[in-house]
Amino acid sequence: xxxxxxxxxxxxxxxxxxxxxxxxxxxxxxxxxxxxxxxxxxxxxxxxxxxxxxxxxxxxxxxxxxxxxxxxxxxxxxxxxxxxxxxxxxxxxxxxxxxxxxxxxxxxxxxxxxxxxxxxxxxxxxxxxxxxxxxxxxxxxxxxxxxxxxxxxxxxxxxxxxxxxxxxxxxxxxxxxxxxxxxxxxxxxxxxxxxxxxxxxxxxxxxxxxxxxxxxxxxxxxxxxxxxxxxxxxxxxxx
Numbered sequence: 001x002x003x004x005x006x007x008x009x010x011x012x013x014x015x016x017x018x019x020x021x022x023x024x025x026x027x028x029x030x031x032x033x034x035x036x037x038x039x040x041x042x043x044x045x046x047x048x049x050x051x052x053x054x055x056x057x058x059x060x061x062x063x064x065x066x067x068x069x070x071x072x073x074x075x076x077x078x079x080x081x082x083x084x085x086x087x088x089x090x091x092x093x094x095x096x097x098x099x100x101x102x103x104x105x106x107x108x109x110x111x112x113x114x115x116x117x118x119x120x121x122x123x124x125x126x127x128x129x130x131x132x133x134x135x136x137x138x139x140x141x142x143x144x145x146x147x148x149x150x151x152x153x154x155x156x157x158x159x160x161x162x163x164x165x166x167x168x169x170x171x172x173x174x175x176x177x178x179x180x181x182x183x184x185x186x187x188x189x190x191x192x193x194x195x196x197x198x199x200x201x202x203x204x205x206x207x208x209x210x211x212x213x214x215x216x217x218x219x220x221x222x223x224x225x226x227x228x229x230x231x232x233x234x235x236x237x238x239x
């Protein structure tokens with residue numbers, strides 16, 4: 001039996017009750033503003049351009065407040081990870097450890113930008129944060145690629161089972177439903193890999209202080225918006 005669709009406003013309430021839900025809406029707002037600024041659609045001489053820059057900066061600081069204590073989530077994810085080999089152990093440490101350290105350091109970056117602690121070490125903290133984030137994405141993408149390979153193998157097995165069932169003239173409704181869910185999982189995992197690549201590109205730009213190839217403001221802003229939209233979609237479905 002198909003589940004009934006949840007009322008939109010109730011679904012929206014559930015989405016906004018999660019800090020990730022609000023955080024991703026702020027992320028969309030921030031990078032949409034950055035795209036407008038980077039594309040020079042609005043001349044810099046206009047007051048609206050200065051307001052957008054102020055808004056973008058303010059939202060960036062506000063988002064960091066939503067990361068308070070979020071590193072605990074990565075600690076728990078590492079503890080509960082289903083690790084079956086030394087390779088998976090190393091990749092899990094890179095993925096969850098890197099992201100966890102990133103969120104931990106970001107707390108101090110936020111305190112520095114909010115003015116509670118001395119800003120003299122802010123630049124070093126931001127560089128450490130960017131490196132941790134980048135390392136985390138290397139581990140995360142590697143793990144997800146392995147998971148995609150396993151999902152593809154399970155998918156091929158189910159397709160083979162359904163084909164045999166058709167030849168034998170027996171029912172295969174249960175296998176067909178499993179295949180549908182597996183393909184949805186595969187799609188979401190692929191989107192997650194794309195998101196990690198987009199976020200990793202921005203982390204790399206932070207490491208290089210916005211210099212070098214693939215560090216253009218418009219490209220990075222577009223990558224940020226793409227990441228935000230994918231996150232929003234995933235969070236909307238999960239809640």
